Amino acid sequence: MTRGTKALISASALKNNFQRAKQLAPNSRVWAVIKADAYGHGSVAVANVLHDADGYAVATLGEARTLRAAGIKLPILLLAGVTQAAHLSEAADSQLECVLHCREQLAFLERLDSRETLKVWLKLDTGMHRLGFSPEDLQEAVSHLEQCANVDVVGIMTHMCCADDLSQPQITERQLKVIRGSQHEDKQISIANSASVIKWPQTHADWVRPGIMLYGATPFADISAREIGLAAAMTLVAPVIAIKQLAKGESVGYGMRWTAGRDSVIATLAIGYADGYPRHAPDGTPVWLNGKVVPLSGRVCMDMMMIDVTDLPDVKVGDLAELWGANLPVDEVGRYVDTIGYELVTRVSPRVEREMVE
Structure with a gap:
């Protein structure tokens, strides 16, 4: 499994x-x-x-x-x-x-x-x-x-x-x-x-x-894939594996980089830099979950990363988040992390299962 x-x-x-x-x-x-x-x-x-x-x-x-x-x-x-x-x-x-x-x-x-x-x-x-x-x-x-x-x-x-x-x-x-x-x-x-x-x-x-x-x-910085008539071939997904309630002032992750400015709800995803997601991704990098964009919160770990779902009701363990793909263009994520879509897709590691779908 x-x-x-x-x-x-x-x-x-x-x-x-x-x-x-x-x-x-x-x-x-x-x-x-x-x-x-x-x-x-x-x-x-x-x-x-x-x-x-x-x-x-x-x-x-x-x-x-x-x-x-x-x-x-x-x-x-x-x-x-x-x-x-x-x-x-x-x-x-x-x-x-x-x-x-x-x-x-x-x-x-x-x-x-x-x-x-x-x-x-x-x-x-x-x-x-x-x-x-x-x-x-x-x-x-x-x-x-x-x-x-x-x-x-x-x-x-x-x-x-x-x-x-x-x-x-x-x-x-x-x-x-x-x-x-x-x-x-x-x-x-x-x-x-x-x-x-x-x-x-x-x-x-x-x-x-x-x-x-x-x-x-x-391949262009200012022309989107959609404008060219292209469709995302890879949708990278990871499940929510934990949900934490944080009080205002509490912090998340290594180095305590992100601190809650209000009472917050943090979801942990089963994906990290060993899977190819960039460790240097800053707070606020977008993630798609349950139909909305939510921000990365805290430093990306080897096997996990955290997102702020305070404004997204009814999130539960097992929900699938999209890191990029059909709903969130890889090129958009690339701009947040100061790279290009080419690098993001080629760095997805072998331990991430590839599944061909229609």
């Missing part, structure tokens, strides 16, 4: 969000980005729901292994390639597509020992300066790979660094100019992340790579 703390994953929300990406980029194929265990939602379960994708994109070879072991047959893209030469053969044998972004990875290919053809994408650094070949070095990399046996250079990709900041369109336009000047007619192009899918149709190209939008969160 679990303690009732769960991440409820909505299949209908995932499908809605995927279809929204398809509506926005109707002429592009879709790499559904399910790295980091599908942003905390469960990679195998999400892959099985998003079976209409053209392929899946992950960050590590281990993530790809998990999908293949579960019987996932669609193409899988390793977004940062491999870090060891020996892994290229496994990538080829597992029919993975591999991003190459540096000279050292090119050298790995000289030791490729596989009868399978390895499909590769070359990463072009258009200005983010994280990964990728410079425009000056790209042609040399293409020429080198075309001389390698069992290697098929299928495409060129880049990553947008400021597509989520609509106040700086010149940066995205500059990046687009770089990749347009580096195109090869026989190579596929992939540019667009979630923000680009939503707001930069000129980036859509042959393949788009939606990530956070698939899970119903927004």
Whole structure:
């Protein structure tokens, strides 16, 4: 038996969000980005729901292994390639597509020992300066790979660094100019992340790579997921396990950070920072309970947290609180705790049971 703390994953929300990406980029194929265990939602379960994708994109070879072991047959893209030469053969044998972004990875290919053809994408650094070949070095990399046996250079990709900041369109336009000047007619192009899918149709190209939008969160600081037409895929819930009556002046939790300014009722929830809820969340961070928003009160503990339910009558042990989800956007919680929805959902720990619901 679990303690009732769960991440409820909505299949209908995932499908809605995927279809929204398809509506926005109707002429592009879709790499559904399910790295980091599908942003905390469960990679195998999400892959099985998003079976209409053209392929899946992950960050590590281990993530790809998990999908293949579960019987996932669609193409899988390793977004940062491999870090060891020996892994290229496994990538080829597992029919993975591999991003190459540096000279050292090119050298790995000289030791490729596989009868399978390895499909590769070359990463072009258009200005983010994280990964990728410079425009000056790209042609040399293409020429080198075309001389390698069992290697098929299928495409060129880049990553947008400021597509989520609509106040700086010149940066995205500059990046687009770089990749347009580096195109090869026989190579596929992939540019667009979630923000680009939503707001930069000129980036859509042959393949788009939606990530956070698939899970119903927004990549933008000032545009909500609802405005984009997205639905929350994860609803994180935890039960009330205790109710305390506090007199005015009494305090709650470690460090006695929160003190009652009136006679108060405090409910304790079975969730804490070991479950992935941020310890640094301040007093007042919203929690949804019984149809209303109530405030976090006191420091988040390893396994528990407290909320002020003084103005919420009839709360009882066993009631389920929503930490974020269908009623309380994860992006709103993120603003309170000075982070983004991406971090909150990916940090939900393995001990929180994931349950796929319709």
